[in-house]
Every structure is written in C-alpha cells, then in structure tokens.
Amino acid sequence: xxxxxxxxxxxxxxxxxxxxxxxxxxxxxxxxxxxxxxxxxxxxxxxxxxxxxxxxxxxxxxxxxxxxxxxxxxxxxxxxxxxxxxxxxxxxxxxxxxxxxxxxxxxxxxxxxxxxxxxxxxxxxxxxxxxxxxxxxxxxxxxxxxxxxxxxxxxxxxxxxxxxxxxxxxxxxxxxxxxxxxxxxxxxxxxxxxxxxxxxxxxxxxxxxxxxxxxxxxxxxxxxxxxxxxxxxxxxxxxxxxxxxxxxxxxxxxxxxxxxxxxxxxxxxxxx
Numbered sequence: 722x723x724x725x726x727x728x729x730x731x732x733x734x735x736x737x738x739x740x741x742x743x744x745x746x747x748x749x750x751x752x753x754x755x756x757x758x759x760x761x762x763x764x765x766x767x768x769x770x771x772x773x774x775x776x777x778x779x780x781x782x783x784x785x786x787x788x789x790x791x792x793x794x795x796x797x798x799x800x801x802x803x804x805x806x807x808x809x810x811x812x813x814x815x816x817x818x819x820x821x822x823x824x825x826x827x828x829x830x831x832x833x834x835x836x837x838x839x840x841x842x843x844x845x846x847x848x849x850x851x852x853x854x855x856x857x858x859x860x861x862x863x864x865x866x867x868x869x870x871x872x873x874x875x876x877x878x879x880x881x882x883x884x885x886x887x888x889x890x891x892x893x894x895x896x897x898x899x900x901x902x903x904x905x906x907x908x909x910x911x912x913x914x915x916x917x918x919x920x921x922x923x924x925x926x927x928x929x930x931x932x933x934x935x936x937x938x939x940x941x942x943x944x945x946x947x948x949x950x951x952x953x954x955x956x957x958x959x960x961x962x963x964x965x966x967x968x969x970x971x972x973x974x975x976x977x978x979x980x981x982x983x984x985x986x987x988x989x990x991x992x993x
Contacts, residue, residue: 723975725872727899728752728760729933730968731949734769735940738779741767742791748968753799755970758828759872760799761933762806763949764821764880764903767791769939773858780809780819784832789824797830802870806903806933807838807879809859818860823877823903825868833870836877837862840885849909851943865891873898873975876928880904883918886925893926893988898978900928905935911946916958924956927982929973936964954978 730748734741745766752760767788768779781789788808796803803826809819821838839862841855865888866877876892876899883902892900900922906915911934923930929952936947950961951971959971982988 724972725758725975726756726970726972727872727929727931727951728755728757728968728970729931729949729951730760730762730766731934731936731947731962732763732766732966733937733939734763734766734935736768736770736775738768738787741769742788744966745791746795748966749795749799749801749803752968752970753801755968757801757970759802759804759870759931761804761901761931762903763933763935764807764905765935766806766903767808769905769935769941769943771941773854776809776819776821776858777817780811782811783822783835789832792824792826793830793832796826796828800828802826802828802872804877804901804903804933812860815860818858820862821855821859821879823879823901825870825875825877827870834866834868834877836866836879837864838879838882839863839888840881842881846907846909851907851909865895867892867895867897873929873973876900878902880906883922886922889922889926889928893928897926897928898975899973900926900930902930902932904932905943906946908944908946911948915946915948916950919950919952920956920958923952923954927954927978927985927988929953929978936966954981
C-alpha cells in the first residue's frame with residue numbers, strides 16, 4: 722500500500738499542561754475519525770511556558786511522565802502512529818538543561834524513535850523587540866533520525882531546523898520519504914519565510930513535508946504563525962490551516978514520490 726492519510730495538528734498551547742493535553746486529545750480524535758494513520762503534534766504542544774525555565778520544571782525522564790503516558794495512550798487508543806511534537810526530557814547529570822525531544826510512537830503505543838532538536842533558536846528580532854535564547858535551557862542534539870514505518874520512511878526535524886538544507890539532504894541520502902516538522906515559528910519570521918522554506922525543502926529533496934505548528938498569542942506574549950501544512954514532493958501545498966486551531970488531513974502517495982524521483986532525477990545530477 723502506497724497511499725496513506727496523514728494529519729498535522731495546530732494548537733495555541735499555554736502553560737497549563739492538562740489543558741493542553743485535553744486540546745491535543747480533541748484534535749487527535751478528529752484526525753483519527755478522518756482516517757489518519759500518522760498524526761503530528763506541534764512543537765511544545767503540552768506546555769508553552771511563561772519563561773524558559775518552565776521547560777526544566779516540567780521535564781520528564783524518557784519513558785516516564787504524564788506527557789509521555791498521554792502520547793502512548795492516544796497512539797494505542799486510535800491505532801495510529803503519533804509524533805509527539807516536542808517535550809522536555811531529562812538529561813543525565815544535567816540539572817539546568819533539557820533535551821527538546823521529538824518522540825515517535827507506533828500504533829501499539831511504543832516509543833520507537835527519538836530526535837533531539839539540533840538547531841536552537843538563539844535570535845533577536847529588532848522589529849518586534851523579541852529575543853529568544855533556547856540554548857539557555859536546551860542542550861542541542863547531534864544525531865539525525867530517519868525511521869521505518871508502515872506509512873513510509875520518516876525523518877524527524879523541529880522548527881528552526883528547516884533553515885538548514887544540508888540536514889534534509891542528509892536525510893535524503895538515507896532514502897527518507899516523509900519529513901515531519903513540529904514547529905512554533907514566530908509570527909514575523911513565519912509570515913516572511915515559513916511556506917517558502919517548507920516548499921523548498923520538499924522540492925530539493927523530493928519528499929513530503931508534514932508541518933504541525935503553534936498558532937496565535939500565548940500567555941508568555943509570544944505570537945506564533947500557524948499555517949500548518951502538508952506539501953508534496955513537487956512543492957504543492959496539499960492542505961493548509963491558516964491561524965485557527967485544528968487539524969489538516971491529506972493523502973500522500975509514495976508511488977507518486979518514487980515516480981517523480983525516477984522521471985526527474987535531480988538528486989542523481991548533484992555535483993557537490
């Protein structure tokens with residue numbers, strides 16, 4: 722089977738973990754009702770804290786904690802493959818920092834892959850007087866993750882990673898077919914770059930891009946762009962959700978992907 726239904730969830734997460742999990746459960750149910758086999762939650766879906774230290778306060782050890790229990794239960798309940806956006810995981814011998822971990826659960830509720838966000842968002846936006854310093858509390862990952870699943874070979878990335886094309890070219894060399902990108906893009910950078918970056922990564926690497934985003938104004942004053950979308954290997958936006966909370970669902974066709982790679986073998990022509 723090469724046709725699969727995929728869903729990306731869009732949320733306005735707050736500092737209230739239980740409220741966020743309730744919202745996530747609502748949208749996961751909607752996605753499952755529409756026949757999605759793979760469902761993707763946004764970055765920081767369970768907790769968008771008031772300050773950076775909230776990540777440390779809500780961190781969990783791998784395999785234990787209410788956020789991971791929730792993801793495990795939802796995947797098993799609906800028999801879906803579930804990407805848990807990101808959540809803060811404990812780092813051994815490190816009390817002041819966490820990993821921004823993206824976990825993949827199979828349809829039995831088993832965690833089968835973990836990606837730690839590699840590129841950290843340390844920027845200052847003069848236009849809006851916004852400053853972000855993720856490396857203050859997050860320890861960057863250093864390993865790419867490409868996982869075999871029944872819906873295709875999946876590569877995991879997070880938000881700011883999308884600006885680093887060499888990362889996705891590396892995934893392509895591992896025969897990736899679908900790239901998952903949970904995100905919390907700022908409104909200013911999202912309006913300028915979000916869609917063009919996602920479509921570029923899809924076109925360059927002839928992959929499906931599944932981007933699940935945060936949207937709206939959060940209690941910490943941060944405004945995120947939304948526009949969760951599913952993009953095909955030709956760069957066509959199959960489905961997009963502007964700025965409301967909800968879910969986007971689309972069918973992907975791996976036969977189409979491999980036919981495109983055969984007919985238009987751009988990656989066989991690369992010189993460097």
